[in-house]
Amino acid sequence: MRRGRPESLTGWLSVSWPTLMLCVFFVVPFTIMAAISFFHRVEGGFYEPGFELANYARFFTFFFGRILGFSLFVSGLAAVVCITLGFPFTYMLTRLRRRRQVVWLVFLLSVLSLSEVIIGFSWSMLLSRTAGVSNLFVALGLMDKPVSWSPGFAALMLGLCYLAFPYTVLMLYPPMSRLDPQLPEAARTLGASPLRTFFTVIVPAQRGAIVATLIMVFVFTLGAYLLPQLLGRPQHWTLSVMITDQAILQSNLPFAAAMAIFLMLVSLALVGLTYVIGGERDRS
Amino acid sequence: MAELQLKGVGKRFDSVTAVENVDLTIPDGKLVCLLGPSGCGKTTLIRIVAGLEEPTTGRLLLDGEDITGLPAHRRNFGMVFQSLALFPHLTVAENIAYGLRIRGADRAAQNKRVSELLEMVQLPGLGERHIAQLSGGQRQRVAIARALGLEPRLFLLDEPLSALDAKLREAMQVELRLLQQRLGITTIIVTHDQREAMTMSDLVVVMGDAKVLQIGTPLEIYRNPVNTFVADFIGSSNLLPVTVTGRQRVDLAGQSLTTPSIGAEIANGGAATLSIRPEDVHVLPRGTEGENRIPGKVTFIRDVGASVETHSDCSGMEVISVASPKDRPSVVLGDEIVVELPPASCVVLSQ
Numbered sequence: 001m002r003r004g005r006p007e008s009l010t011g012w013l014s015v016s017w018p019t020l021m022l023c024v025f026f027v028v029p030f031t032i033m034a035a036i037s038f039f040h041r042v043e044g045g046f047y048e049p050g051f052e053l054a055n056y057a058r059f060f061t062f063f064f065g066r067i068l069g070f071s072l073f074v075s076g077l078a079a080v081v082c083i084t085l086g087f088p089f090t091y092m093l094t095r096l097r098r099r100r101q102v103v104w105l106v107f108l109l110s111v112l113s114l115s116e117v118i119i120g121f122s123w124s125m126l127l128s129r130t131a132g133v134s135n136l137f138v139a140l141g142l143m144d145k146p147v148s149w150s151p152g153f154a155a156l157m158l159g160l161c162y163l164a165f166p167y168t169v170l171m172l173y174p175p176m177s178r179l180d181p182q183l184p185e186a187a188r189t190l191g192a193s194p195l196r197t198f199f200t201v202i203v204p205a206q207r208g209a210i211v212a213t214l215i216m217v218f219v220f221t222l223g224a225y226l227l228p229q230l231l232g233r234p235q236h237w238t239l240s241v242m243i244t245d246q247a248i249l250q251s252n253l254p255f256a257a258a259m260a261i262f263l264m265l266v267s268l269a270l271v272g273l274t275y276v277i278g279g280e281r282d283r284s
Numbered sequence: 285m286a287e288l289q290l291k292g293v294g295k296r297f298d299s300v301t302a303v304e305n306v307d308l309t310i311p312d313g314k315l316v317c318l319l320g321p322s323g324c325g326k327t328t329l330i331r332i333v334a335g336l337e338e339p340t341t342g343r344l345l346l347d348g349e350d351i352t353g354l355p356a357h358r359r360n361f362g363m364v365f366q367s368l369a370l371f372p373h374l375t376v377a378e379n380i381a382y383g384l385r386i387r388g389a390d391r392a393a394q395n396k397r398v399s400e401l402l403e404m405v406q407l408p409g410l411g412e413r414h415i416a417q418l419s420g421g422q423r424q425r426v427a428i429a430r431a432l433g434l435e436p437r438l439f440l441l442d443e444p445l446s447a448l449d450a451k452l453r454e455a456m457q458v459e460l461r462l463l464q465q466r467l468g469i470t471t472i473i474v475t476h477d478q479r480e481a482m483t484m485s486d487l488v489v490v491m492g493d494a495k496v497l498q499i500g501t502p503l504e505i506y507r508n509p510v511n512t513f514v515a516d517f518i519g520s521s522n523l524l525p526v527t528v529t530g531r532q533r534v535d536l537a538g539q540s541l542t543t544p545s546i547g548a549e550i551a552n553g554g555a556a557t558l559s560i561r562p563e564d565v566h567v568l569p570r571g572t573e574g575e576n577r578i579p580g581k582v583t584f585i586r587d588v589g590a591s592v593e594t595h596s597d598c599s600g601m602e603v604i605s606v607a608s609p610k611d612r613p614s615v616v617l618g619d620e621i622v623v624e625l626p627p628a629s630c631v632v633l634s635q
């Protein structure tokens with residue numbers, strides 16, 4: 001590969017275009033946000049330039065600490081649930097015939113077209129007492145009377161997993177379909193039952209893909225700010241909800257910006273940690 | 285101790301018949317090659333034996349015990365796969381110990397067996413290496429060691445050497461054969477390489493088009509192929525169209541030739557094919573006519589050092605002769621010659 005400065009005009013153009021895009025759509029907004037996070041808030045007004053750490057200092061209270069902890073817990077749990085369900089599902093999917101695989105993939109892609117809003121309202125309706133699935137269970141004689149399952153923690157988890165599941169499968173699918181089908185067969189001839197083969201060969205051989213997907217789902221669900229409000233109770237509101245609340249309802253942009261940056265740093269740190277642990281075991 | 289019998293084994297995938305009604309006995313302690321072109325069903329057959337495919341019809345008997353329905357992980361058959369299928373997340377030692385680990389053997393027993401096996405496949409001290417750090421030949425040996433780790437009742441190899449280069453492949457053939465003889469383990473090898481089959485096996489099973497065409501020792505199959513497909517697939521052969529004129533006589537483009545007794549299934553006066561191996565054909569100078577000698581003209585000479593190949597045109601048919609350098613016929617391109625087809629070397633086949 002050629003390194004060093006591009007020499008021709010087209011060479012310059014091919015490098016400068018992505019650089020420009022990255023600047024306009026990432027570096028500039030991010031810098032503005034970082035700057036605002038240090039600005040001074042004007043009560044009842046907007047904000048004025050300044051430099052104070054008061055916005056960051058506000059996190060170190062029990063209230064925000066709890067919300068941050070809960071946000072990380074919710075996203076972590078959603079990621080683990082998605083992998084636990086998605087990994088065996090994707091494995092079975094890659095074992096199907098090509099034609100059936102395509103049908104499933106098209107179905108999953110069509111689920112992706114649903115927005116967080118639609119998913120949130122649909123689930124809150126399905127889990128409600130008046131119009132929800134519990135009425136169906138009552139009609140089938142499985143339950144005595146209809147109950148409300150939403151809002152609640154389980155409803156929130158269900159919504160987040162529903163949102164992230166197609167991404168999980170679509171991300172696991174390429175490495176899984178490249179898995180040599182003779183690997184599990186070799187384990188079978190060496191005396192491993194299908195279940196042991198799954199846990200001793202297929203899962204470890206896909207560790208890299210599992211770690212990558214965990215990180216993706218974690219970061220993805222960390223950004224969800226509508227589902228906690230639609231399917232959760234106020235104590236289930238995550239940091240993303242708080243950021244929206246501060247920015248839009250309280251007009252406290254400096255504090256919202258500070259929270260956003262803090263959330264990003266914490267999730268980056270966690271992603272880095274997972275990557276290091278995953279990578280270390282790969283090499284050992 | 286382990287004799288495998290296949291009785292009427294067949295396998296269909298939807299509308300495709302992969303294996304049709306195979307009856308076969310793999311004798312104890314012998315090495316049997318399933319030989320055939322790609323798509324002939326040989327891999328499906330070995331997968332049925334391993335328990336990785338369920339036969340549509342027929343039964344498998346191991347020492348008289350019906351194992352048709354026994355799942356692969358309860359058969360204890362060691363298998364070497366075409367892709368080798370070494371576990372990428374484990375080291376060499378962990379790969380070899382996998383079967384023992386599944387069985388719940390303790391660490392000391394695992395380590396002892398692993399070093400024994402590494403010794404056996406001549407890779408001592410490589411246990412801590414990763415699979416990605418090994419050469420093709422080393423991976424091959426690890427796959428063999430892993431398959432033999434549990435002292436399997438049957439040793440199965442599916443095109444095990446196809447990924448190696450020609451020279452290494454020949455060395456591994458000999459090594460694998462010596463190992464098999466030392467262990468006395470009943471072995472089935474799938475291959476499309478007839479040289480490999482000839483080098484290694486006690487018994488060759490030639491397959492074509494989902495069926496078993498011929499079973500015999502390598503030499504039997506080489507000398508007495510049952511049909512033109514086998515004759516052509518096992519080594520190279522001159523296949524010449526003839527007309528049967530008597531119990532031991534055929535007519536080749538107006539020349540009458542003597543042959544061994546012709547099978548009753550080939551009608552007198554009917555068309556047949558005469559098969560003769562190139563190394564049995566002698567090229568002689570014109571003027572030495574005699575029994576089974578037909579005139580021809582040299583069209584091509586290929587001298588590859590270890591052997592000399594002479595192509596001749598005999599009344600429009602190409603006859604190839606191969607001779608060792610010391611028997612090199614003193615002919616040049618375009619010479620008028622006679623070729624001798626010794627009666628004992630001729631085989632008459634139905635078309």
